[in-house]
Amino acid sequence: MSTQAVAGTATRRPRPGGASTTKKKQWRAAYLFVIPFFLVFVTMLIVPLFYSGYLSFFATRLVGGTSFAGVENYVKTFTDPLFLAGLGRTALFLVIQVPIMLGLALFFALALDSGRVRGAKVLRLLFFVPYAIPGVVATLMWGYLYGQDFGPIDQVLGFLGLGQPNLLSDSNVLGSMMNIVTWEFVGYNMIIMYSALRSIPAELFEAAEIDGASQFRVAWSIKIPAIRPAILLTVIFSIIGSFQLFNEPSLLRNIAPNAINSSYTPNFYAYNLAFVNQDVNYAAAVAFILGIVIMIVSYVVQLTTQRRERLG
Amino acid sequence: MRKRAPRTALALGVGLLTTALLLTGCTPGTSTGGTTTTGTVSQADIDKAMKTPTTLTFWTWVPDIQNEVDLFEKAYPAIKVKVENVGQGAPHYTKIRTALKAGTGAPDVAQIEYQYISSFNVTKSLADLTPYGGAKLKSDYVPWVWNQVVQNGQVLAIPQDSGPMGNLYRTDILKKAGITTPPATWDEYATDAALVKQKTGSYISDVASSQAGQWLGLLWQAGAKPFGYDGKKGVTVDVNSAKAKQVVSYWEKLIKADLVSTDPDFTDAWYQGLAKGKYAGWLTAAWGPIFLQGTAKNTSGLWAAAPLPQWDASAPASGNWGGSSDAVLATSKNKIAAYEFAKWINNDKSSTSLFASKQFLWPTANNVLTDSAFTDTKSAFYGGQQVNKTFSDISNTVDTKFEWLPYMDFAYSSFTDTIGKQIASKGDLSAGLDAWQKALVDYGTQQGFTVNK
Numbered sequence: 001m002s003t004q005a006v007a008g009t010a011t012r013r014p015r016p017g018g019a020s021t022t023k024k025k026q027w028r029a030a031y032l033f034v035i036p037f038f039l040v041f042v043t044m045l046i047v048p049l050f051y052s053g054y055l056s057f058f059a060t061r062l063v064g065g066t067s068f069a070g071v072e073n074y075v076k077t078f079t080d081p082l083f084l085a086g087l088g089r090t091a092l093f094l095v096i097q098v099p100i101m102l103g104l105a106l107f108f109a110l111a112l113d114s115g116r117v118r119g120a121k122v123l124r125l126l127f128f129v130p131y132a133i134p135g136v137v138a139t140l141m142w143g144y145l146y147g148q149d150f151g152p153i154d155q156v157l158g159f160l161g162l163g164q165p166n167l168l169s170d171s172n173v174l175g176s177m178m179n180i181v182t183w184e185f186v187g188y189n190m191i192i193m194y195s196a197l198r199s200i201p202a203e204l205f206e207a208a209e210i211d212g213a214s215q216f217r218v219a220w221s222i223k224i225p226a227i228r229p230a231i232l233l234t235v236i237f238s239i240i241g242s243f244q245l246f247n248e249p250s251l252l253r254n255i256a257p258n259a260i261n262s263s264y265t266p267n268f269y270a271y272n273l274a275f276v277n278q279d280v281n282y283a284a285a286v287a288f289i290l291g292i293v294i295m296i297v298s299y300v301v302q303l304t305t306q307r308r309e310r311l312g
Numbered sequence: 313m314r315k316r317a318p319r320t321a322l323a324l325g326v327g328l329l330t331t332a333l334l335l336t337g338c339t340p341g342t343s344t345g346g347t348t349t350t351g352t353v354s355q356a357d358i359d360k361a362m363k364t365p366t367t368l369t370f371w372t373w374v375p376d377i378q379n380e381v382d383l384f385e386k387a388y389p390a391i392k393v394k395v396e397n398v399g400q401g402a403p404h405y406t407k408i409r410t411a412l413k414a415g416t417g418a419p420d421v422a423q424i425e426y427q428y429i430s431s432f433n434v435t436k437s438l439a440d441l442t443p444y445g446g447a448k449l450k451s452d453y454v455p456w457v458w459n460q461v462v463q464n465g466q467v468l469a470i471p472q473d474s475g476p477m478g479n480l481y482r483t484d485i486l487k488k489a490g491i492t493t494p495p496a497t498w499d500e501y502a503t504d505a506a507l508v509k510q511k512t513g514s515y516i517s518d519v520a521s522s523q524a525g526q527w528l529g530l531l532w533q534a535g536a537k538p539f540g541y542d543g544k545k546g547v548t549v550d551v552n553s554a555k556a557k558q559v560v561s562y563w564e565k566l567i568k569a570d571l572v573s574t575d576p577d578f579t580d581a582w583y584q585g586l587a588k589g590k591y592a593g594w595l596t597a598a599w600g601p602i603f604l605q606g607t608a609k610n611t612s613g614l615w616a617a618a619p620l621p622q623w624d625a626s627a628p629a630s631g632n633w634g635g636s637s638d639a640v641l642a643t644s645k646n647k648i649a650a651y652e653f654a655k656w657i658n659n660d661k662s663s664t665s666l667f668a669s670k671q672f673l674w675p676t677a678n679n680v681l682t683d684s685a686f687t688d689t690k691s692a693f694y695g696g697q698q699v700n701k702t703f704s705d706i707s708n709t710v711d712t713k714f715e716w717l718p719y720m721d722f723a724y725s726s727f728t729d730t731i732g733k734q735i736a737s738k739g740d741l742s743a744g745l746d747a748w749q750k751a752l753v754d755y756g757t758q759q760g761f762t763v764n765k
Contacts, residue, residue, distance in 0.1 A: 061758070062718065062760060063545050262726075276402075
């Protein structure tokens, strides 16, 4: 504690001598702590990123080898119907699945926070469990549940005389995927919102309750506005996650190969371009554009909510 | 909802590749062209090489192949072979390509499926085995299989196994529909399909919408020549030829009438379908009979094997689905020993018989195919039928000239997205072929090939 005080004064009144060597030592220690992360960050993220950027300006052909292509790959991306269709699909996924998932997460968080649910601790854990299951395992599991003829969902529906819909058909598979992702991430988002709810000072809604406000009123007018930043965080995470969909299409393609094409989502498309079509250059361009699209959408969402906050 | 792993993986993969390239100081392309065709290798050279202590690396996914390798090591004690399984199919090829690009780490001998030989030949990654005596092996193998490993007079690999196609069917279900002999022609097959569906509710077979291998086998049987590659810059793409369209429009009728199913194969649902009699048959390759025994154990004794139904009953024909060869990579430093090894395990009777009897690989070497110990084996699963004999006869009817594109990875993936989609949705299969044709031509052109349509 005393060092903190010393450091505090040192910042205010920098002077040569003892205090500055302490400070130097601290700096050195700080950098030493940061270096391991920074090394990994640079070699595993920055360098590959620049290399992919570099690659995206070339074209490699099986016959003729590599040549400089300029922005050709980028121009191609914007007119590539497969890429645009994949992007559209993820956008659709975003506008339908994200509100449902976050709505559910918010509802569960509020219910647990209201203190009126028995066994709230156990429930909280149960909601969270799907997130602890690796995405790959979850998708394989759901793939089995969705199976026609042998999957439990279809068997139950068939037993009830409701027919046996093919949940992995061309028109249903996107919905089936939304269901998997929702199931997987409701708990995760709920925990973020729940922990934000716990940090609201209790006096606020105690006062409201004394004034006779109903639980819904308290939730709507006090709790939700109070955890707005947490909700915004989950929205941004969800947007990034939606555009980066990969596990689900990649694994479900094995059991529904014709419903899910090789360019189902932009991320899956980039993967197939690189490893099936062996077109690493074009894949790099697609990945970059996808990254830019994600940044733009996230930024727009953040900007609009901030403006609304200011207006409000 | 944070799923960043794949993107990072991609970046990582690209990054690792860079590092690999940087470390070895290599640019893609320099590690190729190691084939030196300086005349024939003399017997003295071979003897010397086989007595020099050498360690060979062999990448393959054939289970228990160590047994055959042990036999080889017993015959040539100086040579040690390190067997490595780096994945089956696509991951295996990806790793070979990466190692070739890196310039180090590639095996001496690698398993390569017939349809991928061209894609390694285009990068000149396979050693021409002619100088080592490869051409002399021609008469040891079935002619159509031999053609698969020869390109432009160069022997690029030694055949290991193959998959001539036949028809496996449930005798009990067909009998219920009043059918006692397997359909000899495709017309009969269509009639039978209607009977089977009507009387038993089963589909006469499943033609998987995602199984390009099976569909290409059926095109092969009909005499279509969808692909071609001259070993240099020229490829031929003709997947929507009149012959091919004739085949798919035949199936389109059956699919639209709901007489055959188009479920994806090798999935849980499909295994269930075979075991429970949803499908009364399977148009499959010679490796199918053994595979089926493991999959549909409970139906033992109810199956039988027959040749594929024919387009022209007077000239029986078949196609191939699957099978592999063993190739010597151009980067190998011990090409003589590598060749002798690839040859020995796929040519010496003790090894080829073991492949056929233990791993159940369908043989390509005449010394097994003509061996009565192999052909006369009776199978209880097939009601005591001599299934091997049936398929050996089929093997002789396979059309001998069938080529592949040097980019089959893309061709298969694009099959699923174009015609496969039409098959699954009971749509217009001919339009699907046209779409596939366009995708293959576009890709070929973009990759710098001269495409003949």
